[in-house]
Amino acid sequence: MPRLRLLLSAAFGGLPTACGQASRGGGRALRRLVREPLCGALAATLLLASYGCGSPPRPGIAFPDGWPLSAATDPVSASAGLVSTTDEFATRVGLDVLEAGGNAVDAAVATGLALAVVNPEAGNLGGGGFMMIRLADGSVHAQDHREKAPLAATRDMYLDSAGAVTDRSLVGHLAAGVPGTVAGLWEAHQRFGSMEWAALVEPAIELAAGFETTTRLLSTLEAVGGKMLPFPAAARLFMPGGEPPPLGSAFRQPELAAVLRRLGDGGPDDFYRGETARLIVSEMERGGGIMTIADLDRYEALWREPVAFGYRGYTVYSVPPPSSGGVTMAMIAGMLERWELAELGWNSPETIHLMVEAFRRAYADRNEYLADPDFVELPIDELVSEAYAAARAATIERDRATPSAEVRPGLASIVDESHTTHYAVVDSAGNAVAVTTSLNSWYGSKVVVDGAGFFLNNTMDDFTAKPGTPNQFGLVQGAGNAVAPEKRMLSAMSPTIVEDPDGELFLVAGTPGGASIITTVLQTIFNVVDHGMNAAQAVHAPRVHHQHLPDLVFHEYGGLPEATVAALEAMGHTVEERDPGPADAYFQGGVSGDVQLIRVLPDGSLAGWSDPRRGGLALGRR
Ligand code: DON
Numbered sequence: 181m182p183r184l185r186l187l188l189s190a191a192f193g194g195l196p197t198a199c200g201q202a203s204r205g206g207g208r209a210l211r212r213l214v215r216e217p218l219c220g221a222l223a224a225t226l227l228l229a230s231y232g233c234g235s236p237p238r239p240g241i242a243f244p245d246g247w248p249l250s251a252a253t254d255p256v257s258a259s260a261g262l263v264s265t266t267d268e269f270a271t272r273v274g275l276d277v278l279e280a281g282g283n284a285v286d287a288a289v290a291t292g293l294a295l296a297v298v299n300p301e302a303g304n305l306g307g308g309g310f311m312m313i314r315l316a317d318g319s320v321h322a323q324d325h326r327e328k329a330p331l332a333a334t335r336d337m338y339l340d341s342a343g344a345v346t347d348r349s350l351v352g353h354l355a356a357g358v359p360g361t362v363a364g365l366w367e368a369h370q371r372f373g374s375m376e377w378a379a380l381v382e383p384a385i386e387l388a389a390g391f392e393t394t395t396r397l398l399s400t401l402e403a404v405g406g407k408m409l410p411f412p413a414a415a416r417l418f419m420p421g422g423e424p425p426p427l428g429s430a431f432r433q434p435e436l437a438a439v440l441r442r443l444g445d446g447g448p449d450d451f452y453r454g455e456t457a458r459l460i461v462s463e464m465e466r467g468g469g470i471m472t473i474a475d476l477d478r479y480e481a482l483w484r485e486p487v488a489f490g491y492r493g494y495t496v497y498s499v500p501p502p503s504s505g506g507v508t509m510a511m512i513a514g515m516l517e518r519w520e521l522a523e524l525g526w527n528s529p530e531t532i533h534l535m536v537e538a539f540r541r542a543y544a545d546r547n548e549y550l551a552d553p554d555f556v557e558l559p560i561d562e563l564v565s566e567a568y569a570a571a572r573a574a575t576i577e578r579d580r581a582t583p584s585a586e587v588r589p590g591l592a593s594i595v596d597e598s599h600t601t602h603y604a605v606v607d608s609a610g611n612a613v614a615v616t617t618s619l620n621s622w623y624g625s626k627v628v629v630d631g632a633g634f635f636l637n638n639t640m641d642d643f644t645a646k647p648g649t650p651n652q653f654g655l656v657q658g659a660g661n662a663v664a665p666e667k668r669m670l671s672a673m674s675p676t677i678v679e680d681p682d683g684e685l686f687l688v689a690g691t692p693g694g695a696s697i698i699t700t701v702l703q704t705i706f707n708v709v710d711h712g713m714n715a716a717q718a719v720h721a722p723r724v725h726h727q728h729l730p731d732l733v734f735h736e737y738g739g740l741p742e743a744t745v746a747a748l749e750a751m752g753h754t755v756e757e758r759d760p761g762p763a764d765a766y767f768q769g770g771v772s773g774d775v776q777l778i779r780v781l782p783d784g785s786l787a788g789w790s791d792p793r794r795g796g797l798a799l800g801r802r
Contacts, residue, residue, distance in 0.1 A: 200271075200799035201256045201716075201790060241526050241711060244741045249720035255779070255787040258800020260608040262788040263287060264776035266601045266796035269391060270294040270303070273383040274605055275799045277375065284611040285313060285372040286380055289365045291603050292615060293384035293443075296361070297436060298391055300418075300635060301400045301622040302601040302692065305439065305451070307637040308360035309600075309617030310499040311368055312486065312675040314685060316610040320497045320677065321372075322486035322506075325364025326668040327357025327639045328479065332470040335662045338645040345645045350652060351407060353469030355625035355638035357669065361617060362443065362451045364481040371483075372611075381444030388437035388633075390430040396795065397431070398424045400599070400622050407626045411467070414628035414635070435633030452476045459632040467627060478666070489513060489564060492709055493681035498674050498701075500560075502552040505674025507560055508698045511542035514569030515576070516706075526711040527722070527740070529747035530578075535706075536726040536733050536753065537576040539699050543728035544587045546698075551660035552668040581752035584731035600692030602675065604776040606786055608801070612688045612778070614675035616697070621652065642669035653694035656729045672697040678705060685780050691773040691791070696725040696734070700773035708779065715779045716789040723772045732756045737770025 243251045256262065261284075263274035274291035282290070288311070295303025308327040314320045338349040348354045369377055401424035408414035409422065417433065418424065425431060442450040450456050457476045464471045486497045487506025491513040498506035515538040524530040545563055553560075562568055575582065600618035618639065619625075625638040644657040651657065653672075661670045674697050678687035687708060691700045700723055707718035722739025726732070733753045735745075737760040745755045761769025774794040779787045790796030 200797060241713065241717070243720070243722065244739065246738050247722055248738070249792060251717050251720065253716035253720060253789075255715035255789045256798045256800050258786045258788065258802060259784075260801040261287075261606060262778050262786040262798060262800040263291065263603070263605050264778060264788045264790045264796065264798035265291055265295065265603040266774050266776070266790065266794050267295060267299045267303075267396070268797045269298040269387060270603065271790070271797040271799050273387075274603070275801065276383065277380065278605075278607055278801055280375070282375040282380070282607075283373070283609065284605040284607040284613045285368050286375045287605045287607065288603065288613040288615055289369050289373060290380040290383055291605065292361065292365050292617060293381055293440065294387055295601060295603065295617070296634065297384050297387040297433060297440075298394075299396075299601060301397070302599040302617070302619055304359070304361055304617060304619050304624070304637065305436075305634045306356070306359045306361075306629065307617060307619040307624060307635075308357065308639065309364065309615060310503050310505075310671065310673045310675055311364060312497060312499060312614045312677050313368065313372060314497065314612045314677045314679075315372070318683065320486050320488070322484050322497075322499045323364055323368060323481055324484050324499065324502065324668070325360035325367070325481040326502050326671060327360050327637055328666050328668045329357055329640065329643070329663050330471045330475045331665045332472070333640075333663050333665050335664065337663060338640070343646070345649050349641040349643070349645055350621065350638050351626055352411075353464055353467035353625065353627055353636070355640050356469065356471060356627065356636035357639045358471060358475045358479050359637065360479060360481055362448045363479055366448045367481040367483075377447065378444040381440055385437050385440045385444060388433040388440055390432040393425055393427055393429050393431045395427060398427055404622050404626070408623065408628075411627045413463070413630035413633070414623070414626055417628060417633060418623075433633050435631055439632050439634065452479055456632055460629050460636075462631075463627065463629045463636075466630070487564070491517060491705070494686060494709055495679040495683070496676060496705065497678070498676040500553070501550050501558055501670070502668040503671040503673050504546045504550045505672055505676070505698055505701070507550060507563055508542050508546045508672075509674060509676070509702050510564040511545060511569065511572070512538045512698075512702055514564065514566065515541065515573040517569075518573055521706060521710040522712075526707070527724075527744065529744050529751070532724055532733070532740075532744065532748060533578075533581070533751055533753070534576065535699075535703070536724065537582060538573070539726040540582065540584055540587060540728050540731075541572045541575070543695075543726070544584070547656055547728060548658045549660065551658075551670050555664060555667045556660040579751055583752070584728050587728065600673065600694070600697075601774065602690035602692060602776050604688045604690060604778050604788070606685070606688060606778050606780070610685055610780075612677055612685055614677055614688045614690045616673040616675045616690045616692065618673065618692070639669055642671060643667075650729070654730055655695050655727060674698055674701045676701050676705070687780075688778040689775065691775040693773040695727045696723075696772045699723070699725045699727075700775060704775050704777060715777045715787045719775045719777050719789045719791050725772055734758055734772070736772055
């Protein structure tokens with residue numbers, strides 16, 4: 181049975197010659213560094229790698245006193261490929277594929293499928309996402325494998341008879357959109373893969389036969405597993421006897437293994453038209469869902485024109501609608517480029533103020549205008565134009581917060597029980613892949629397909645259930661994003677690839693975090709481009725967020741010094757520290773994101789870092 185750090189490499193032969201960062205046994209976050217027992221020396225080395233050694237911080241960059249992540253960490257370096265994911269098993273699967281001669285797309289496919297097994301709270305077969313690919317020849321490709329609404333979906337399906345929003349978009353069979361992940365990974369492999377498809381599915385099959393449960397899995401089950409109890413297949417597998425399985429026990433997923441075996445043998449036909457499709461539809465019929473064989477049969481992953489925009493001579497590529505990521509980042513960067521953030525200083529009150537004002541304006545537009553472009557006319561050219569950025573930026577006052585009510589009215593609150601995941605791969609030829617994939621909340625709708633062993637998403641909640649009413653991320657979205665048959669719900673997922681001013685690959689980045697995905701990815705880019713941080717520093721740096729409504733500047737727990745908070749408040753901002761949650765919680769609360777970042781250095785070597793906030797792992801090949 182696969183154990184952490186001992187990867188089953190049957191499909192590819194042998195252990196990789198890897199160099200890598202600390203793994204914290206599946207996700208011990210921030211201050212709570214009580215670790216699973218590792219072999220002592222290794223544990224000590226890993227701890228140091230994540231939390232202390234390395235280059236001194238760049239002059240002028242100092243993280244706040246007490247911030248638990250180091251500003252003096254060197255990233256993982258590599259010369260022949262690097263993989264970064266939130267999970268050690270999955271990272272090792274990706275690295276094995278690179279070792280076996282696969283390219284970055286092959287590695288991403290195998291990694292994505294492995295995440296569906298070992299990271300069932302977010303990795304998935306029953307969800308969807310977006311993929312950015314930049315080939316070594318410089319061509320850039322954006323793939324949309326976002327879920328879509330079933331044919332029988334209706335605009336008001338989440339309202340009760342009094343017109344109030346119910347929780348049916350979040351929990352249960354009606355919450356699930358038609359899954360896109362399987363189609364997306366297959367399409368990417370068909371177009372750009374080089375290895376046998378079956379060989380890329382094999383590691384996931386092996387992991388589904390049994391892997392040692394991690395503290396990450398158990399802690400997320402402890403947090404939300406109770407919501408699975410009404411759903412028999414989910415309860416049986418993930419909450420046997422009403423509790424998560426014991427730590428370190430063999431977690432076997434035979435039904436999922438069978439689904440993966442059929443996927444490996446025959447491609448996605450089984451999932452969308454065959455035995456697995458029939459199992460999904462039977463599950464729907466048992467639970468009062470509306471997804472049919474016709475929905476699954478008609479699902480297609482789509483290649484779309486990437487969003488590209490300039491920022492201080494760099495070119496940023498990200499995904500277009502139905503994700504809001506690329507367009508919203510372009511709007512923010514367009515406004516901010518007129519100020520020298522480097523001179524104003526990293527996370528100085530002035531820099532945070534300007535970022536927040538740009539975030540506020542861009543999210544107001546995002547929430548109102550963006551939706552599935554196949555259903556709604558989107559004013560994208562205007563939104564990302566220089567003229568628009570100039571006009572929007574002209575309304576920013578240097579020393580006063582503009583209340584969101586003056587930009588657009590409304591009220592909301594943010595709830596943070598949710599999870600998605602991002603993974604990034606660069607191979608030795610310089611091909612790069614960034615994928616953000618999601619079930620939306622942890623374990624999606626909490627419904628497992630009986631006989632198939634995987635969770636269905638609850639991404640229908642990303643639609644506007646009722647204009648003016650916030651969704652689980654507190655986003656107040658417009659009528660353009662209302663539910664309609666076969667429509668794709670608006671996303672914030674932002675897998676992103678940046679080229680340097682010479683047009684060479686520079687950064688591969690992405691994160692989960694719901695509404696804060698966009699601001700987290702951008703701050704990571706600013707940390708490198710404006711503030712000269714290395715990959716580890718850029719990931720470790722504390723983050724802020726604003727999304728227009730609620731009219732609050734969120735910051736990570738312990739992430740802003742009191743003097744900075746006071747200076748922002750004096751400008752009229754309402755500042756809110758993210759709640760760290762109970763002291764004994766496994767996942768540190770109060771943080772934003774789980775960034776996977778790969779940077780290409782001037783000598784062509786790679787530097788990568790996986791966010792310690794969720795305990796991931798970056799590994800490279802020398
Ligand atoms: O597509 C979106 O924007 C959301 N469904 C992403 C969910 C997410 O990032 C949850 N993770 N924290």
